Amino acid sequence: MKKNYFFLAVLFFGYIGTFAQIPVSYYVNTHGKKMDELKTAFHQIISEPCDVLPYGWGAGCLATQFVKTDNYGDGRVWDMYSDVKLYYPNTYGVNIEHSLPKSWWGVSDETSDIYVGNVKAYQDLHHLSPSNVAANTAKGNYALGEVEGDIPYNDNGDILPFNNYVSKVGPGKSFMGYEENTVFEPDDEYKGDFARMYMYMVTCYENLSNRWRSVGTRSMLQKDTYPVFTVGAQRLLLKWSREDPVSQKEIDRNNAVYAIQHNRNPFIDFPNLAEYIWGDSIMRPFLLDKTAKSGAFDGILPVLPDAPVEGDVLLSTTFMTSLLPFQPVSVTGEQGWKYTSGYGAQMSGYLGHSISNEDWLISPPMDFSDVVSATLKFMHVCNKGSVANMKDNHTLWYSVSYSRSGEIRPEEWIQIPVPKYSSGTSWNDWAAPEIVLPSELNGQGKVFIAFKYLSTDSESATWQIKNLSLNVSRKSLEVGTIPGENADIHIWFDGNGTLRISAPEKVERVSIYGIGGELLYEGRGVAGVSGISLPAGLYLVKAVCAGGRVFSEKVICR
Incomplete structure (x- = not known):
């Protein structure tokens, strides 16, 4: 397979070249926010x-x-x-x-x-x-x-x-x-x-x-x-x-x-x-000292706090003020997901009469590369539809290959059973399932979960979802751990201090860790990223590819 080369200009020893000079204290108040x-x-x-x-x-x-x-x-x-x-x-x-x-x-x-x-x-x-x-x-x-x-x-x-x-x-x-x-x-x-x-x-x-x-x-x-x-x-x-x-x-x-x-x-x-x-x-905090920059700061950053400790919560939203971080995708029908204060995310195929709809509400991509277990919790209620069809028309799915193109390919999605539903006859009968996600998701570099709504021209329920959280347990970072087959990717520092990655597919995200497991740099796998200083030493570089594969490699910066 022909290899494509993606270069990250991760520069050190104060090299600036023709890049921007970003005022060192200008953006300090953005650190750690989302x-x-x-x-x-x-x-x-x-x-x-x-x-x-x-x-x-x-x-x-x-x-x-x-x-x-x-x-x-x-x-x-x-x-x-x-x-x-x-x-x-x-x-x-x-x-x-x-x-x-x-x-x-x-x-x-x-x-x-x-x-x-x-x-x-x-x-x-x-x-x-x-x-x-x-x-x-x-x-x-x-x-x-x-x-x-x-x-x-x-x-x-x-x-x-x-x-x-x-x-x-x-x-x-x-x-x-x-x-x-x-x-x-x-x-x-x-x-x-x-x-x-x-x-x-x-x-x-x-x-x-x-x-x-x-x-x-x-x-x-x-x-x-x-x-x-x-x-x-x-x-x-x-x-x-x-x-x-x-x-x-x-x-x-x-x-x-x-x-x-x-x-x-x-x-x-x-x-x-x-x-x-x-x-x-x-879902990640913006870390001013670690994110990719188009140039160098014009001085030394003040000491910034580490990333806020968020325990084991990977994803959390009430859906009360926005559908974000989820994105709605409409396959058929005139209606779509919306949010309502007090009731959360809501989808209904009814507009004066029932209308055939297929609508998805899809999470952002989540990195499960170091996850050993994950539990999804949310509250939901269905009403005004057929109780007999409730479990077939209001479902939960996951994908490790969704391309975020807005196109739903059925072969990319696998259904996750939902153990608890409401009665289907009351707005007050909220169900609160706790779902252990399938173990095959653990170790994946890109995971999506989605809610799928269906209605017909003769029957359309209203589905409301709120207070969602995804809790995970992670394995400790071990330098030298290389998930999956690593033969077709190569990561190295060249003589100019530029981090280079040779991979058979597009690299979407790169993270650099110190020998103690601390995150030093995080950015997308595109050319022209710069602005981090790395002394000589041993580092662990993790690359997440577009197809969801995760590679990590020990790299020496001389």
């Missing part, structure tokens, strides 16, 4: 100070800074919307473009009663870029997405579909339950840039969440501070962020904007941050 609490901690840091410049092209206005923030070289400014060469100070044919459409969160009209508080978002350079006029006209305020089919070249922004070979605007294709009528699709090399701009905006300006607005079907946002993005938008932005990792262009731009506005885009500084807030690491 999910919504983590997002809010970043909001509190990057929203003040945020010294935006006046909007426009005049002296002292923000557009005059494009020559610094978007410097392509040779007097050109970098246009992510077209390949038209834009030269400064000649601004003919150039627009100031909001990556996240301003019509989604407010207006710039000073006479509007919602103007106050929106002005910074309107003038924030972190999401403003120079744009060719035609591309900007075509983009309008359409949602991000991927355009369906081949679109012929057309650079007239007044006529859709539009395709100038950098930007496309046209009919959106369905992606993991995310559907828009017309979408804007940037070039592949900029998709991660746009994803991180969107993530920055909903974090820096989460105080404007009550003003997020839909324009037709074009908004990707909800009126809340977390998770803010709709489920489909989360999937799309995470996909783009993973496929187009942080580039040197983004690093340089982040530093340039910081010099002007005195705030940073943390989704550039920490390439994995989106995973801790919306992705596959939402």
Whole structure:
């Protein structure tokens, strides 16, 4: 089998190169936090100070800074919307473009009663870029997405579909339950840039969440501070962020904007941050000194506490304020999982009459590589349906091969018997099963659990689930333990101090442990990750591959 090579730039001895210089104390208050609490901690840091410049092209206005923030070289400014060469100070044919459409969160009209508080978002350079006029006209305020089919070249922004070979605007294709009528699709090399701009905006300006607005079907946002993005938008932005990792262009731009506005885009500084807030690491605390960075801190970090001790609870949620960390996937039907305060996650196929539905509620991927036993607990109640069909229509499943594509493949899922159900005739008859998960899950690098709901055109119950927890017992970390067959993977430090991994499949996560078992580094298996100092010594490196296989190897750093 041909091997693919995935490089992690795990650098030591103070090497910095051309990477960012991240202010050493800037992000300290984010350490140890998770999910919504983590997002809010970043909001509190990057929203003040945020010294935006006046909007426009005049002296002292923000557009005059494009020559610094978007410097392509040779007097050109970098246009992510077209390949038209834009030269400064000649601004003919150039627009100031909001990556996240301003019509989604407010207006710039000073006479509007919602103007106050929106002005910074309107003038924030972190999401403003120079744009060719035609591309900007075509983009309008359409949602991000991927355009369906081949679109012929057309650079007239007044006529859709539009395709100038950098930007496309046209009919959106369905992606993991995310559907828009017309979408804007940037070039592949900029998709991660746009994803991180969107993530920055909903974090820096989460105080404007009550003003997020839909324009037709074009908004990707909800009126809340977390998770803010709709489920489909989360999937799309995470996909783009993973496929187009942080580039040197983004690093340089982040530093340039910081010099002007005195705030940073943390989704550039920490390439994995989106995973801790919306992705596959939402159940892990964000550890400032151990997570992957796009550059080095400009000094020595203060002593930070170890990761919060959470006992043996791997997963816990009430479902009272969000479905997260679970994700809903609708296979058939018009209804879907939602959450309700006081009742938790809820699914019903009834909307004036019974409707045929198949809907799943799927956990984030969980690392069971060192688990020796796991017990799942939750409360649930079924009502308004057939008691005879209750156990067949409301079921529990697990998978070690689900791809998070939003596509349910029956062969990837195995049912777990649920020992306790409610009577099916009362809202107050909550059942509280305790389920020991199958032992074959122990040692797996990626485990999903899911609730599956079924209804028909003649019968539809309501299923409510709350107060879920997954408790595990773990084996102690032993240096030298190598789960599974290790012959086709090789992990080593090269002569420059870069950690290299040769594997037959994509490496999704890498963890580095000291000889005493302490976690020293954790990050996704993508190129360009840096910012950890490792002295010479012996380390245990664990790699979790996309297929769920886990490898660990003792590695000497000289």
